[in-house]
Amino acid sequence: xxxxxxxxxxxxxxxxxxxxxxxxxxxxxxxxxxxxxxxxxxxxxxxxxxxxxxxxxxxxxxxxxxxxxxxxxxxxxxxxxxxxxxxxxxxxxxxxxxxxxxxxxxxxxxxxxxxxxxxxxxxxxxxxxxxxxxxxxxxxxxxxxxx
Numbered sequence: 001x002x003x004x005x006x007x008x009x010x011x012x013x014x015x016x017x018x019x020x021x022x023x024x025x026x027x028x029x030x031x032x033x034x035x036x037x038x039x040x041x042x043x044x045x046x047x048x049x050x051x052x053x054x055x056x057x058x059x060x061x062x063x064x065x066x067x068x069x070x071x072x073x074x075x076x077x078x079x080x081x082x083x084x085x086x087x088x089x090x091x092x093x094x095x096x097x098x099x100x101x102x103x104x105x106x107x108x109x110x111x112x113x114x115x116x117x118x119x120x121x122x123x124x125x126x127x128x129x130x131x132x133x134x135x136x137x138x139x140x141x142x143x144x145x146x147x
Contacts, residue, residue, distance in 0.1 A: 009048070009055035010077065012125060015064040019122050021047055024058065026097040027119075027127070031090060032079070067124035076118075076126035083131055084115045090129045091117035104129075111135060 014020040028034035028049035034056075038047050047058045069075045081087055087104040094101035094117065101119040108114065116130040 007054045009050075009057055011057045011059055012121075012123075013061035014058050014121075015061050015066075015123050017045060017047065017058060017060055020058050023099070023122050024049055024056075026099055027094065028056065030097050031093040031099075061123075067121075067126075069124070069126050074125065076128055078116075078128040078130055080130055080132050080136070084113075087115045087117060087129055087131050094119060 024047075025036070029036055032051070034049040034051045036047065036049050038045065040046065041059075044060055049056045049058075067074070081090060084104075091101050091104040099119050101117045104115055104117045106112075106114065107116055110116075111133055113133045114130060115133075116128050118126065118128050120126050
C-alpha cells in the first residue's frame, strides 16, 4: 500500500483576492519565506504560496461570507516550525508585520511542550504556528516501531 508522504496543497476560498494577498504576502512571503505564483483555472485567478513541502492556494469564493470554524469543514490550519524559539520568532515577526498574532506561549492542555501562536486571515480562517514537539518527533522518527 502506498504511504502518504505529505500534504501537496491546500485550497482556501477567499472573498477578496487582493485583500487576502496583502495578508498572506505578509505571512507567507515576509515571515515564513514561501514563494508565490499566480495562475488561472477555468478563467478564475488563483494565487499559490509554496515552500519545498506544500502549496497554500487562494481562489475566489463563489459566495462571500466569513469563515465559521465551528460549522462543518476546516476548523483551523496549523503550521509547524522546528523549535520553540522559532515559534516565538514567528509570532514576533507576524506582529511586526501588522498581523494580530497572539504571543507565543505554552498550551499545556494540548501537550506539556506545545508552544503556539494564533492569528486569523481576513475571511476568518484561523491559523496557528506550533513547534515540532516531542510526541510528534517520536512518531516521525520511530514510525516503524508501531504505536
